[in-house]
Amino acid sequence: MIRLLVTGGKGMLGRALAEHVASLSGATFSAPGRDELDVRDADALLNAASQARGGWIAHCAATVDVEGCAREPDAAREIIVEGTRNVVRAARAAGARLFYPQSFLVYDGASNPIPEDETPQPLSLYGKLKLEAEQVIRAEMDDALIVRMAGFFGGEEIDKNFVGRIIPAMAAAMERGETRFDIGDRVWQPTWTRDLAENSIQMMLADKRGIYQMACHGQASFAELAQEIVAALGWEDRLRIERVEAASVSGNELGKRPDIAVLSCTRLREDRLDLQRDWRATIHAYLRHPYFDRYRLKGA
Incomplete structure (x- = not known):
């Protein structure tokens, strides 16, 4: 049994949370998107939080565009930091975790691997704002569950991360x-x-709290992941992936990212x-979704 309100419920992770909770017997949940629940609206959040009374609020709403945060820092702060402050107040009012x-x-x-007691040192404004939001939570709620996650893919058409961007880019190149x-x-x-x-x-059902790290098993360069995508979609005879230095293809990034970021997930294992599963298995499983048939060559 779980009662759950998901902010950012139409985003990549928010939608995945809603889909999984929907498969659980006896669960009740609400997963509004930004158009339905804007975390900058404190009153709307207080009203929505009543749906999670005695349960959980999963705060997935954020501006996830690293470059966009650098271009519009005030707007990013309002959503990431002040929005989180509003969510904390709403959770406390509703008695929700x-x-x-x-x-x-x-x-x-x-x-690397990054230990769980590593002191965060963000390189981008996005990372700095996300860390500040975490600090707001930790100062106000001693029972919060904070999970530092690896970069992710998912959501088919709403994926704005590497996998979602690189597939159409490679298809266009071909x-x-x-x-x-x-x-x-x-x-x-x-x-x-x-x-x-x-x-x-x-983890919520197990009543966990504190800080954890969570990531797939294994690690990969962007080039290795792209090669696996090429194999999964049947493009091997049409496109060759060349691994180059990151700086040569990311020189226009407004937000700096680490060249290597591999999370240690010791507490989760203990x-x-x-x-979690091996990244190769999951990318192949993900790309079997009918959405990717538009890119797939016959027989792949």
């Missing part, structure tokens, strides 16, 4: 007759939102709550 999915971009990647595609060697942990959602709900 708070689940906060945190970004791995609160780290600078100076040490349409132009190109046979080579350069991808940077930045290393991360590509993690499916479906796995993150299931794992996160299990609590026997690690439901």
Whole structure:
């Protein structure tokens, strides 16, 4: 049994959480999108939080565009930090627990794997605002569950992260007759939102609190992930992935990211709550969704 309100319920992780909760017997939930519930509206949040009384609020609403945050810092702060402050007040008023999915971009990647007691050192404004929002939560709620997550993919048409952007870009390159595609060697942990959602709900049901880290098993450069996408969609004979230095393809980034960011998920394993899988298995499973038939070659 779980009562859950998801802010940002139409986003990548929010939608995955809602889909998983919908499969649970006896669960009640609400997952409004930004047009239905804007976290900047404190009164609307107070009203919505009543749906989670005695349960959980999963605060997924955020501006996730690193470059967009750099371009519009005031708007980003209003949503990420002040929006979180509103959610905390609403959760306290409703007697609800708070689940906060945190970004791995609160780290600078100076040490890898990144231990769970690592002091966050964000490189981008986005990471700094996400860390400030986390600090707001920790100052006001001692029973919050904060999960620092690896970079993720999922949501098919709403995926604005690497997988969602690179597939149409590679498809367009092939349409132009190109046979080579350069991808940077930045290393991360590509993690499916479906796995993150299931794992996160299990942690809520287990009444967990404090700070955890969560990521797929294994790690991959963007180039390795792109090559796996090429294989899954049957493009091997049409497109060759060339691994290049990250700086050569990311020089226009307004928000700096770590070149390597691999999370240690020790606490999750010690609590026997690690439901994550190998990234190769999950990217192939994800790309079997009918949505990707528009890109897939016959027989793939």
